[in-house]
Amino acid sequence: MFEKILIANRGEIALRVIRAAREMGIKSVAVHSTADSDAMHVRMADESVCIGPASSTESYLNKAAIISACEITGAQAVHPGYGFLSENASFAQALEDHDITFIGPSAEHIRIMGDKITAKETAKELGIPVVPGSEGGVADFETAIGVAEGIGFPVIIKATAGGGGRGMKVAKNAAELEVAFRTARSEAKAAFGNDEVYIEKYLQKPRHIEIQVFGDGKGNAVHLGERDCSLQRRHQKVFEEAPGPAITPALRDRIGMICANAMKKIRYIGAGTVEFLYEDGEFYFIEMNTRLQVEHPVTEAIFGVDLVREQIRVAAGLGMSFTQDDLQINGHSIEVRINAERLPNFSPCPGRVRTFHAPGGLGVRMDSALYGGYSIPPYYDSLIGKLIVHGRDRPEALARLRRALGELIVDGVDTTVPLFHALLAEPDIQNGEYNIHWLERWLAEQFG
Ligand code: ADP
Numbered sequence: 001m002f003e004k005i006l007i008a009n010r011g012e013i014a015l016r017v018i019r020a021a022r023e024m025g026i027k028s029v030a031v032h033s034t035a036d037s038d039a040m041h042v043r044m045a046d047e048s049v050c051i052g053p054a055s056s057t058e059s060y061l062n063k064a065a066i067i068s069a070c071e072i073t074g075a076q077a078v079h080p081g082y083g084f085l086s087e088n089a090s091f092a093q094a095l096e097d098h099d100i101t102f103i104g105p106s107a108e109h110i111r112i113m114g115d116k117i118t119a120k121e122t123a124k125e126l127g128i129p130v131v132p133g134s135e136g137g138v139a140d141f142e143t144a145i146g147v148a149e150g151i152g153f154p155v156i157i158k159a160t161a162g163g164g165g166r167g168m169k170v171a172k173n174a175a176e177l178e179v180a181f182r183t184a185r186s187e188a189k190a191a192f193g194n195d196e197v198y199i200e201k202y203l204q205k206p207r208h209i210e211i212q213v214f215g216d217g218k219g220n221a222v223h224l225g226e227r228d229c230s231l232q233r234r235h236q237k238v239f240e241e242a243p244g245p246a247i248t249p250a251l252r253d254r255i256g257m258i259c260a261n262a263m264k265k266i267r268y269i270g271a272g273t274v275e276f277l278y279e280d281g282e283f284y285f286i287e288m289n290t291r292l293q294v295e296h297p298v299t300e301a302i303f304g305v306d307l308v309r310e311q312i313r314v315a316a317g318l319g320m321s322f323t324q325d326d327l328q329i330n331g332h333s334i335e336v337r338i339n340a341e342r343l344p345n346f347s348p349c350p351g352r353v354r355t356f357h358a359p360g361g362l363g364v365r366m367d368s369a370l371y372g373g374y375s376i377p378p379y380y381d382s383l384i385g386k387l388i389v390h391g392r393d394r395p396e397a398l399a400r401l402r403r404a405l406g407e408l409i410v411d412g413v414d415t416t417v418p419l420f421h422a423l424l425a426e427p428d429i430q431n432g433e434y435n436i437h438w439l440e441r442w443l444a445e446q447f448g
Contacts, residue, residue: 001316002026002076005103007041008066009081012367012385013292014041017079020308029073031066033059035377040369047073054379060084063091070100077101077315079308083381086291089114103315104270105290106217112266113288117160117198123274123285126262131277131284133200144181145174147199154202157181159188159195165235166191170202203284205435206277208232209244211259212299214307216314217269222324223256224299228432231423231439233346238416238439239423240295241334242302245394245432246278255283260324270311271296277436294337294386297365301333301390332397333390336405338368339382342414344447349414350378359407363390363400366408376413384415398430422446 004027007017018028018041030045035054042048049069052059059065061084070078078095080086080103089110092102104110112122117136124130134147137160148155148171157180159167169184171177181197189195207230215221228244229237243252259274271292276283296307305327310320342349352375358366368385370376376384389404391397402424405417423429428438 004075005077006070006075007079011369013081018044029075031069077103079103101315103311110290113290115160128285131200134198137196151201156200156202157184157197161192161194203277203279206279207435209278210273210275213259213263213272215263215268216319219267221260221263223260224303230436239336242298295335297388298333298335302329331392332394334397334401335388336420338385339416340376340384340413341382348382350376351413353412355411357409359404364404
């Protein structure tokens with residue numbers, strides 16, 4: 001087992017990894033920008049190294065500085081968290097070249113699931129059902145219209161290099177397609193430096209269902225059921241739950257085994273998530289994330305496992321501590337993402353937190369790097385905490401979430417907490433009846 005690992009990230013996910021490492025008797029090294037000298041991950045780690053200025057391109061994305069920090073501190077492995085360098089194949093490769101272990105999949109796994117077209121091709125080859133659409137990239141409008149007429153309108157144009165919910169345009173007819181195709185390409189060029197786009201059938205009322213997978217890199221792989229992440233704003237998840245209210249044990253087994261078998265074939269190592277849209281009993285692959293997801297705690301809650309611990313174990317060559325048969329679902333879990341944002345526009349609201357009080361009690365987990373007196377810097381993501389609850393069933397989890405939200409105090413900045421209070425009062429949320437469009441429609445009704 002490693003003696004010391006470095007966490008190439010910040011915020012709550014850095015704490016999450018430091019905590020797992022500490023329980024395993026592994027020393028942790030935090031890296032930070034100059035803007036994060038006072039951050040909780042720096043305080044909580046055993047050691048810390050400043051790797052650059054506030055801008056993340058010069059700090060948290062600075063591969064050379066991170067590798068130097070490993071060399072200075074003697075860290076044997078790097079956990080990338082999510083975001084930043086977590087799905088960067090050349091970073092994984094660079095670490096390998098320096099004999100430092102990347103706590104994640106191989107550079108090759110990241111590549112084959114990296115850009116969205118390659119990922120779709122890989123998925124198809126592995127027997128995973130995909131959304132009908134173009135074969136690869138679409139270079140001109142004539143081809144685009146041909147594809148759209150073939151699969152039928154509406155269609156969605158997506159950037160090959162897209163991510164984080166950006167670079168997508170919907171078109172309901174040929175006229176809209178012409179505009180959408182042109183703007184999608186120029187926006188993709190500006191945002192991702194790559195103007196390649198592809199076309200998919202636009203599903204009308206799907207749920208976002210994702211399957212957690214885990215492999216040991218030696219051909220053993222399992223699935224840990226699904227998460228329903230359909231409640232999204234601008235294609236970004238805000239509320240996630242497991243198990244999915246619409247998923248029966250038979251559906252779970254079917255899609256779960258397809259994913260686990262695919263991971264066995266590629267000898268996948270570590271945690272991964274295969275994302276699907278689900279409609280009328282069918283699953284359609286949209287992408288795979290070759291890393292730990294923000295919403296992983298809901299899966300941990302219902303299966304009683306520590307996914308970060310498992311990531312570290314398999315990276316050290318120790319194998320997984322469970323088999324498929326060991327993994328039995330217990331109860332229901334919900335996570336809400338608490339952002340420092342001002343409603344109704346969700347504009348970022350960084351600044352000084354006067355008081356922070358985390359909720360507690362049975363079945364409540366608060367993953368946050370906040371503390372009273374901390375100043376949330378304006379340079380990074382607005383996620384300031386994740387509140388995760390676990391109950392024996394969905395109604396108990398909902399009641400617990402309502403109770404825990406009432407205990408949470410973040411004084412000094414605006415947060416998305418009022419959004420969740422309002423959502424919990426909605427019959428559709430109480431009944432689990434929502435799809436990927438529900439939240440946008442509801443927000444439009446509430447705030448216009
Ligand atoms: P990103 O990598 O930017 O998150 P995804 O491909 O995972 O992009 O898609 C994000 C979200 O966009 C999905 O959860 C869904 O809400 C919506 N979406 C993507 N593809 C489709 C589609 N074919 N039909 C309808 N909605 C889609």
